[in-house]
Amino acid sequence: SWGIANSAWVNSLIRDVSNPSSNDPYFPTFRSFDWFAGHSWASGIFASQDGNNEESTSEDYNFYFAAKLWAQVSERSGGTVMRNLGKLMDVILAVESRAMQSYFLLEDENTVQPKAFLKNKVSGILWEDKLDHTTFFSQQTGNPDDSNYTYCAIF
Numbered sequence: 147s148w149g150i151a152n153s154a155w156v157n158s159l160i161r162d163v164s165n166p167s168s169n170d171p172y173f174p175t176f177r178s179f180d181w182f183a184g185h186s187w188a189s190g191i192f193a194s195q196d197g198n199n200e201e202s203t204s205e206d207y208n209f210y211f212a213a214k215l216w217a218q219v220s221e222r223s224g225g226t227v228m229r230n231l232g233k234l235m236d237v238i239l240a241v242e243s244r245a246m247q248s249y250f251l252l253e254d255e256n257t258v259q260p261k262a263f264l265k266n267k268v269s270g271i272l273w274e275d276k277l278d279h280t281t282f283f284s285q286q287t288g289n290p291d292d293s294n295y296t297y298c299a300i301f
Contacts, residue, residue, distance in 0.1 A: 160213050184245030197274025203250050210238045
């Protein structure tokens with residue numbers, strides 16, 4: 147089947163993004179996921195002028211969800227390693243979901259983001275030191291960020 151023929155390649159992609167092992171000589175540990183912030187950063191965990199930034203929460207969430215599904219379908223051949231990967235993805239999905247509700251998908255009851263932004267319902271670009279209701283694809287203020295809305299379709 148496709149999964150068996152491509153398992154080494156898929157496992158390498160997963161390790162490249164969410165490698166949990168500090169002993170892996172090929173990939174960094176959790177390349178862009180920030181456990182303190184509770185979500186990934188678009189440029190990894192490297193500093194930039196306004197700090198790290200995140201715009202597309204749907205990319206993060208869908209990657210971790212896909213990795214969880216891969217672990218589930220690969221568990222028979224991968225045993226404990228795949229079972230543990232699935233459990234790790236469950237934890238990351240829970241942490242990421244909470245961060246999205248706090249920082250990106252803005253409900254009226256949100257107490258984290260500035261009240262002036264709540265009417266937008268979505269943050270746009272979240273920086274470490276500011277919040278922009280715009281996207282990298284269009285610098286026009288007020289453009290909704292559909293890359294955050296896609297996450298909602300999973301639930």
